[in-house]
Amino acid sequence: MEKNNSENSRRDFIKKASLGAGVLGLSAMGVNAKSYSRVMGANDRVQVGIIGFSNRFRGSLVPCFMNHSKELNFEFVAVSDIWNRRRDEAEAFIKDKTGNTIKKYRNNDELHAAQGIDAVIISTADFQHALMAAEAVRNGKDVYVEKPMAETLEDAKVLLKAVQETGKILQVGSQRRSAPNYIAANEYIKSGKFGDINMVEMTWNVNQPGRWRLPKLVSEIRQEDTDWDRFLMNRPKVAWDPRKYLEFRLFWPYSSGIWGQWMAHQIDTVHWFSGLNHPRSVVANGGIYTWKDGRQNPDTATAVMDYGPADDMSKGFQVLYSSRFTNSAGDVKELYYSNGGMLNLDTNEVTSTGGLTARSAAEMGMQANLLTPFTLANAAKMETSANTGGDPMTSLHMRNWMECVRSRKTPNASVQAGYNHSVANIMARTAMETGKKVTFDDARQEVITS
DSSP: OOHHHHHHHHHHHHHHHHHHHHHHHHHHHTOOHHHHHTTOSGGGOEEEEEEOOOHHIIIIIHHHHHTTHHHHTEEEEEEEOSSHHHHHHHHHHHHHHHSOOOEEESSHHHHHHSSSOOEEEEOSOGGGHHHHHHHHHHTTOEEEEOSOSOSSHHHHHHHHHHHHHHOOOEEESOGGGGOHHHHHHHHHHHTTSSOOOOEEEEEEEOBOTTTTOOHHHHHHOOGGGSOHHHHHTTSOOOOOOHHHHHSGGGSTTTOOTHIIIIIHHHHHHHHHHHOOOSOSEEEEEEEOOSOOSSOOSOSEEEEEEEESOTTOTTSOEEEEEEEESBOOTTOEEEEEEETTEEEETTTTEEEOTTOBOHHHHHTTTOOOBOOOOEEOTTOOOOOOOTTOOSOHHHHHHHHHHHHHHHHOOOOSSOHHHHHHHHHHHHHHHHHHHHOSOEEEETTTTEEEEO
16 A cells, blocks of 8 residues: 555544544444443543553553543543652643543552542553552452553463452453454454465564663652662562663563564454464564663564464464564564465455465366455554554544443453463563473463473
8 A cells, every 4th residue: 555545544544433433342342322321421430540650651541541531431530650750740741631630649559548449541561560450450440451461471360360350341452452454354354254364474663773762761760759669569679770660661571572562462463363362382583683772672573473273283374473673664564364365454455465376276176266355344544653652543442441341341352362462472582582482381371491
């Protein structure tokens, strides 16, 4: 697709999303607008706490929340952040955007002890997501938590159990689950018309030495203005390091970087479309090849994954995932292949590209296999740039969470979906670190290296 057409499609989608988000979201859950309106009212306003006033929260989650908060009767009432600067910034920001004054809490213990907070949105350091979300649901809160849901299996299991035992609503920020083009792609693949998936190629490439860097803030933060011990949670106790506090995505064990931040989004669609929970095996490699700035997580990484039923090795497909911070060629791509052609989730087109032609088929006494080209229904171009802010996908995803808090339906990106993408991320990171082939033991729910 040419660039000008892509930009026009993006603008068209934004217009359509703002008009039709309610219908799309409610339809996906099987809830009609008429039945939903019966539970609306001033007396059942949902009061939401902010856990972690991050750049992601400010730039994307707040505008997406506000797209629907008035209609669905939600409001921000509190913020919990261990850095006093962030608490003050949240108070001023929400006051400016909504006119409301929110309460400030120094930590989550104080927030959970307060009365009247029904739900929380968590946008903190990657490694904190699972345990903070588990704590929230056990304190009676519904939760929207950013991805990755977890960076270790131990933490993922804690959250999965907490949600299962409490029955609280939890939406993971895997926003493709609420996007109309991805919903249409899932329906098309599951219809059988695409044929068996035999290969998936995914890329996420930028050329940004400053990606996940915050040098100005690093120079300004003071240890006495925050709570370093609380930040570390269940990670090893180490000396104060402002880079690990603010640029956590560059450092393990606070983030897995590429695997948890970017692969988590794309590999989630593989699980969704195929119905498989995790790879059968993973091999991976990566390194810091260009941006030698003290980071520990790679600036370039590649994983090759085998997917298919564990009890039938004759069935399956391969996923090739690659990402780099050092050259943007290839941008963000998600390409699904079958014997008959290709599904391109950048253009939202199904084509016969690469399918079995009549000539090649005849050589083996076979029939041609070529998909009929078409564009996915209701699938205007979605914004998949690595620099996406308050985008239409996240807006629809936030709305889905808000509707599910009302209706008590399971959100599009459930805790199980978050657990599954966490397993895949952990397998890839483990394969890269060990240089070994990695599998997953379903009975024990453990990663195995061979």
